[in-house]
Amino acid sequence: MPAANQQIHLAARPKGFPKPSDFRLVKGAIPEPADGQFLVGISYLSVDPYMRGRMNAARSYAEPQKLDEVMGGGAVGKVLASRHRDFAEGEYVSGFFGWQQYALSDGAGVTKVDPRVAPISTALGVLGMPGLTAYFGLLDICAPRAGETVVVSGAAGAVGSTAGQIARIAGCRVVGIAGSDDKIRWITRDLGFDAGLNYKTESLDRLKELCPNGIDCYFDNVGGATSDAIFPLMNTKGRASVCGQISLYNLAEPELGARLLPFVLVRTLTVKGFLVFQYAERYSEGLAQLTHWFQEGKLKYRETVADGIENAVAAFLGMLRGENVGKQLVRISELGVGS
Amino acid sequence: MPAANQQIHLAARPKGFPKPSDFRLVKGAIPEPADGQFLVGISYLSVDPYMRGRMNAARSYAEPQKLDEVMGGGAVGKVLASRHRDFAEGEYVSGFFGWQQYALSDGAGVTKVDPRVAPISTALGVLGMPGLTAYFGLLDICAPRAGETVVVSGAAGAVGSTAGQIARIAGCRVVGIAGSDDKIRWITRDLGFDAGLNYKTESLDRLKELCPNGIDCYFDNVGGATSDAIFPLMNTKGRASVCGQISLYNLAEPELGARLLPFVLVRTLTVKGFLVFQYAERYSEGLAQLTHWFQEGKLKYRETVADGIENAVAAFLGMLRGENVGKQLVRISELGVGS
Numbered sequence: 001m002p003a004a005n006q007q008i009h010l011a012a013r014p015k016g017f018p019k020p021s022d023f024r025l026v027k028g029a030i031p032e033p034a035d036g037q038f039l040v041g042i043s044y045l046s047v048d049p050y051m052r053g054r055m056n057a058a059r060s061y062a063e064p065q066k067l068d069e070v071m072g073g074g075a076v077g078k079v080l081a082s083r084h085r086d087f088a089e090g091e092y093v094s095g096f097f098g099w100q101q102y103a104l105s106d107g108a109g110v111t112k113v114d115p116r117v118a119p120i121s122t123a124l125g126v127l128g129m130p131g132l133t134a135y136f137g138l139l140d141i142c143a144p145r146a147g148e149t150v151v152v153s154g155a156a157g158a159v160g161s162t163a164g165q166i167a168r169i170a171g172c173r174v175v176g177i178a179g180s181d182d183k184i185r186w187i188t189r190d191l192g193f194d195a196g197l198n199y200k201t202e203s204l205d206r207l208k209e210l211c212p213n214g215i216d217c218y219f220d221n222v223g224g225a226t227s228d229a230i231f232p233l234m235n236t237k238g239r240a241s242v243c244g245q246i247s248l249y250n251l252a253e254p255e256l257g258a259r260l261l262p263f264v265l266v267r268t269l270t271v272k273g274f275l276v277f278q279y280a281e282r283y284s285e286g287l288a289q290l291t292h293w294f295q296e297g298k299l300k301y302r303e304t305v306a307d308g309i310e311n312a313v314a315a316f317l318g319m320l321r322g323e324n325v326g327k328q329l330v331r332i333s334e335l336g337v338g339s
Numbered sequence: 340m341p342a343a344n345q346q347i348h349l350a351a352r353p354k355g356f357p358k359p360s361d362f363r364l365v366k367g368a369i370p371e372p373a374d375g376q377f378l379v380g381i382s383y384l385s386v387d388p389y390m391r392g393r394m395n396a397a398r399s400y401a402e403p404q405k406l407d408e409v410m411g412g413g414a415v416g417k418v419l420a421s422r423h424r425d426f427a428e429g430e431y432v433s434g435f436f437g438w439q440q441y442a443l444s445d446g447a448g449v450t451k452v453d454p455r456v457a458p459i460s461t462a463l464g465v466l467g468m469p470g471l472t473a474y475f476g477l478l479d480i481c482a483p484r485a486g487e488t489v490v491v492s493g494a495a496g497a498v499g500s501t502a503g504q505i506a507r508i509a510g511c512r513v514v515g516i517a518g519s520d521d522k523i524r525w526i527t528r529d530l531g532f533d534a535g536l537n538y539k540t541e542s543l544d545r546l547k548e549l550c551p552n553g554i555d556c557y558f559d560n561v562g563g564a565t566s567d568a569i570f571p572l573m574n575t576k577g578r579a580s581v582c583g584q585i586s587l588y589n590l591a592e593p594e595l596g597a598r599l600l601p602f603v604l605v606r607t608l609t610v611k612g613f614l615v616f617q618y619a620e621r622y623s624e625g626l627a628q629l630t631h632w633f634q635e636g637k638l639k640y641r642e643t644v645a646d647g648i649e650n651a652v653a654a655f656l657g658m659l660r661g662e663n664v665g666k667q668l669v670r671i672s673e674l675g676v677g678s
Contacts, residue, residue, distance in 0.1 A: 053605070060605040061575070223600050236400070242604045256595035261562050264612040265581045266392070266399040271610040273603040 005030045006309045007070045007100035014055050016252035017320070022055070023071070023313045031104045038082035040093060040103045045309075045330040046074040046124040047316040048158075049221075052249040061275055071099035071312075076113055076123045077332075087112075094123040099312050101332055118294060125158045125327035126301040127290055129276055133243060134162035134219075135286040136279040139170075141241035141272045142217035146171030149211050151230055152193075154221030156183035158301075158327035159243060161191060162290075163219045165299050168192045172217070175210045177226060179322045186325060191300055204229035214238075222247045228258035234267050242273040250320060302326030344369045345648045346409045346439035353394050355591035356659070361394070362410070362652045370443045377421035379432060379442045384648075384669040385413040385463040386655040387497075388560075391588040400614055410438035410651075415452055415462045416671075426451075433462040438651050440671055457633060464666035465640040466629055469497035472582060472615040473558075474625040477502045478509075479618070480580035480611045481556035485510030488550050490569055491532075493560030495522035497640075497666035498582060500530060501629075502558045504638050507531045511556070514549045516565055518661045525664060530639055543568035553577075561586045567597035573606050581612040589659060641665030 004027040011024040033039045051073060054065040065072055075097040079087050084107055087093065095110035097103035113123045125131065137159075144150050150167040154160040155176025164187060167174045175195045176187045184196035195210045207215075207229055214235040220227060223245030234240070248255070264271055279286065293299040304324035306315035312330045319328040343366040350363040372378045390412060393404040404411055414436035418426050423446055426432065434449035436442035452462045464470065476498075483489050489506040493499040494515025503526060506513045514534045515526045523535035534549045546554075546568055553574040559566055562584030573579070587594070603610055618625065632638040643663035645654035651669045658667040 061607070220600070223598065223604075227600060242600050245598075245601045245604055248598060248601055254598065257598045259562065259584075259587060259593065259596045260599065261559070261566060261581050261610075261612075262584045262587055264610055265562075265584055266612070268400070268612045268614055268617065269610075270612075271600075271603055271608075273600075273605070273607045273609075275607055278607065 004028060005100055005102040007098070008309065008312050009068050010055060010065050010071055011068070013057055013067070014052075014250075017250040018052070018055065018317060020313055020317070025310060026070075030102050033081055033083045033104055035083050037104050037106050038084045038087045039080045040075075040077040040095070040097055040105055041080045042075045042077040042097055042101055042103060042332040043092075043334075044076050044121045044124055044305075045099055045312055045332060046129075047312065047319050047328050047330060048073065048130070049244050049246045049249065049320070051316065052246075052320060072096060073099055074124055074129060075103070075332075076120045077103070092120050094120075094128060099309070099330075101309055117291060121303060121305075121327075121329055122294075122301065124329060125303065126162055126299055127287065127294060130158035130327065131162050131290045132279065132283060132286045133276040134159045134166060135290060136276060136282070137241045137243045137274055138163045138166050138217075138219055140279070141274055142167075142219060142239045144170050144172045144217045147173075148216035149173045149175065149213055150217040150219065151175045151177065151207070151211065151215050152219045152221070153177045153223075153226045153230075154244060154246060155187050155193065155196065156180075156325050157221060160219070160221050161187060161301065161326055162299065163243075164193050165191050166293075167217070167219075169293065169298055173211075173213075175207070177204075177222070180325075183325055186302060199226065207233055217241070219243060220245070224248055224255070224257065227260065231258070231260045231263040231269075234263055234269055236267050238267055238269045240269060240271040242271060246320070304328050306330045308332070343367060344439055344441045346437070347648065347651050348407050349394060349404050349410055350407070352396055352406070353391075353589075356589040357391070357394065357656060359652055359656070364649060369441050372420055372422045372443055374422050376443050376445050377423045377426045378419045379414075379416040379434070379436055379444055380419045381414045381416040381436055381440055381442060381671040382431075382673075383415050383460045383463055383644075384438055384651055384671060385468075386651065386658050386667050386669060387412070387469070388583050388585045388588065388659070390655065391585075391659060411435060412438055413463055413468060414442070414671075415459045416442070431459050433459075433467060438648070438669075440648055456630060460642060460644075460666075460668055461633075461640065463668060464497045464642065465501055465638055466626065466633060468615055469666065470501050470629045471618065471622060471625045473498045473501035473505060474629060475615060475618040475621065476580045476582045476613055477505050477556075477558055480613055481506075481558060481578045483509050483511045483556045486512075487555035488512045488514065488552055489556040489558065490514045490516065490546070490550065490554050491558045491560070492516045492562075492565045492569075493583060493585060494526050494532065494535065495519075495664050496560060499558070499560050500526060500640065500665055501638065502582075503532050504530050505632075506556070506558075508632060508637055512550075512552075514546070516543075516561070519664075522664055525641060538565065546572055556580070558582060559584070563587055563594070563596065566599065570597070570599045570602040570608075573602055573608055575606050577606055577608045579608060579610040581610060585659070643667050645669045647671070
């Protein structure tokens, strides 16, 4: 057990694609829980696309990440010491603990994780925020019906891979767009997507061929040129769930693109942006259903795991470049990795 | 009464902005009603933005206008002769009679117009399809709440002027965008819009000042640069009703524009395209409410009227250029103009 708590701070607001020097590794003392608090030894950190938005100065849906403070983010770990009546030493917990090795918590926004249900890392992926994002974004906004065609961009990410599998469970034809042959193999061979398109080696024009009946639902994690190719193929009364726009997050200047509103008009589309937090009251419903599918073997996942807090920034940057397959995690300590 | 029925046919599919030579004036015999038909003497033709879309070869939401056939379009007129049991000589009717002086009808899609309620021309405007478009597009899709800010583009057109007045009735702050000082005077002084912006002489940046609390609802008739300026000002959970995109209809090649999906995501917007035909089952509800507001003096209208079938094309082109204030009509005959 190290004598210090290593944290990653945001040192500067990135301009365009973040640089390692926008972050700083800081060593501090391991904190002691006060009354009503507990200390968590972090097992896994999550790095997620939404974090890039919080690094900008402008308020979006969340307050900006503060400079010279620990990077915010979800994590799972083990309670190492507790002066909180609801959390006992040895329990596994998930919460917004940040990019650090140890976190103090008063329990706000913390949920317990049962390591007998699934590996605790899934609380950051298929059985956590990304899984819930896929669940509500697909079922509530796209509301796909059996036989419809669903296209998922960012299909091999934590959210996209889950959204595609849920669309399969709903009886849809599912086409995934991702950026490597390995990703395409995974989503089509292991996850049951009907087809995949590697946008780095194939033309997006191939979507016409992969979606011979047009596109009824678009679950968008990526935006940009991908959306430009998809909207002209949308069917009348189609639905687009705007979950992410990762292709645009790191542009130093906004780029121009195809005008999409003419398709929204002529095809009478519904396009809706959402944040998983809007569904907070239905998390337990979503989590119960995701867990049920997981236990039935209908929902699979994959993880890309970096090792050590010192590699958190590289893992984050790699995720922004699409180097991960499935959920990108940072393993901080074996302490709380269960069993 | 002329001995011939003059019609306007589509002679060629326009490339970019339509030219007079894309149309042809054709003279034919005045038809005789067969059993189950009646003959309408047209009083007013409607020219509407949607007609431009139907002139293209590609199917959009409606079948393309056929070449060398009478231009389709709404009209009102008087039954001159009838062999239909539900329509009697002397009655006023509204229907999809086309750009011609006389039309045969079997009654399909035809509604009777009561000249005691309002001038019959309003059946093509505030108490007709444009009014219903404003009613459903604003109330059903934007669903504005009292105190919210609503921006209407194309605010001095038949649809926009009605949408803005309905938003005022709903208790909203209403800002209209239009293309002349006369239009701005009309919507702000006569129709009660809270503010107006002449996009031809003022910067769209002024919207920030006119909408100090941001924009909750956007009723879009225009698209293009106007939408580019509005989406960044949309508030969280804002709604955009995509009713028209007239700024883009006459482009020979699609233009690029600002990417709007990032705003849809971060502000969790709902953007919805619609066609008034989707609300066919609720037309009577809408028409009853519009008529009620009209009779209360809460719903005003203005018309720009061209005279004679030979000026229908010029009126249509002028409407596409935004030369009309309020509803653009073509007066065909005094025959059915009521009194």
